[in-house]
Amino acid sequence: MSGANFILLINLSVAGLLAAAFMAVALHDAGRAPARWFAFGYLLGMVYSAIEFSIPAFSDARLPVVAAFAVFLAATIAFNGGLARKYGVAPPWSPMLVFLFAATVAVYFVQDLPRQSLVRMMAYQLPYAVMQFVGLAIVWSSRQRRGRLDLILMGVLAASGLQFASKPFIAHALGGWGANPQAYLQSSYALVSQSLGTVFALALALLTLAILARDVLAEVISKSEMDMLSGLLNRGGFTRQAELAVLGAVRQGVPVALVIADLDHFKSINDGFGHASGDRVIETFAGLLREAAAGHHAAGRIGGEEFAIILTGTNLAGARLFAEGTRSAFGTLPIDGLPADNRCTASFGVAELHPGETIADLMRRADEALYLAKNAGRDCVRVSAGPGGEWPANAMVVSSRSG
The missing domain is CATH 3.30.70.270 (Reverse transcriptase/Diguanylate cyclase domain)
Structure with missing residues (x-):
């Protein structure tokens, strides 16, 4: 088994564990719509990894390659949907779904270009980068007060977008991404690409879990400090x-x-x-x-x-x-x-x-x-008098009573 195959199996397992973690958050509180979208995104990540792992079994890999691309792009869209729900921004569903369709069609047709063509590689990677920057824009446009974790999330989204945009050049520097789709997992680029994917998928998942946990804790504290009758603090x-x-x-x-x-x-x-x-x-x-x-x-x-x-x-x-x-x-x-x-x-x-x-x-x-x-x-x-018992200058003009 190649190193890329091993990393791909790890990605499959990690995506499943992260989907389960977000689903557990969603089940704990039915109002956690963001967690459901994050869970769905990582479930799609599992499907993507499974398709990638199965590609060597196909004699004509055009359809599974396009399917893997579409599923992973859909996973990033689901993740952005979760971000939008979390940060109180209207999810840009229509533009993202139109983009998904257009990008998938483009990837289908660039399959006829030479495998090592830079245009072909960019058609495959740039849509992922775009979706990461859409996620960054969603967090940035939120009117909610952003804390340190939110700022770190924005930084990781930007770094993830840049790594997707740089992958065509990384592939070129490492000698390409295999002579054909079946050879992809044997290439040095596949090992680097899958490893980067694991790092950023984990980083984004852990950050969003930490942010959700922070919000849950803040709600618990708020409820514990609230007087139910008056609606004021206890x-x-x-x-x-x-x-x-x-x-x-x-x-x-x-x-x-x-x-x-x-x-x-x-x-x-x-x-x-x-x-x-x-x-x-x-x-x-x-x-x-x-x-x-x-x-x-x-x-x-x-x-x-x-x-x-x-x-x-x-x-x-x-x-x-x-x-x-x-x-x-x-x-x-x-x-x-x-x-x-x-x-x-x-x-x-x-x-x-x-x-x-x-x-x-x-x-x-x-x-x-x-x-x-x-x-x-x-x-x-x-x-009140001051600490030493002295009364302020206006202390005599302080009292009034109704009729």
Whole structure:
């Protein structure tokens, strides 16, 4: 058995294992459409390897050669379909399928050219290169935030496209790709070509598996940090996001403030109108915070009726105004399940991060300010003194109450 035959068998086995791996991801989560397309692509890779391995058994290899080409090109198209699904880009199915048909027809007709013709070799390899660059364009055009793994994937797609484009010249340098299709697997070029194919197929598969695993892990973390009733972060998730916000604010030299709110007389709402009405009060207040956060700030439900929002780039005065606006808006909102004349209110504590403080210090001071607001009769805003007990200059203009 030649070295190329051995590599081809390895490719067959590797493609099968990778198809199984992607299928396992798809079966784990029925919503993983990208994994199904990747699995289909590597299944087609198995078919390609099987056809290539069988070519020496044919006296006229024209049809199996064209079939192998078409199947492998279809595998790259399926892979691009998975990339499009993963990165939220509309899959360019029509152009890719038209390209598949045109390229297959071209390969069929170039079979009449001399075997070592550069045109013939380029007709066989350049379509693969084009599909790799289409995959690169799909990732590049995505509006999703690209991390390090995504950038590496783009680099590997570019390198894979270049290696396909260079293969005609590699074949020429190594003395061609065999006197006929049956002799291909005995050539030095076949060993190099199949080895390169294995390396890039593995690299792309491992990267896409790692990216899918990263996304699954991110979803698990997100769900574990989410409060289902309010749709906001739970206490653990909020604390983690607040810590990141504080670190970022310190690094960038911008202010950061914390607002903690507590729904007033919430137990009496549950006792008087039922827990379903209490849940709607929580959902309504959470909706206000979620709209105010607008993806720029982290908001969370950190207790039964206690909420918090970290405001990056906002000083104490700005955070106080935010709290006053939220307090005023909440007091005017009708709540389903409560009498029309019943209005719910909330109390607020506000604190700005001081040099040398941690998120724990900031939360403690905001809690102290909230305690002052509740002792002042509720439905009002109070700000926190600094770490040394000094009050900010605007501390006396911080409290208001509805009628």
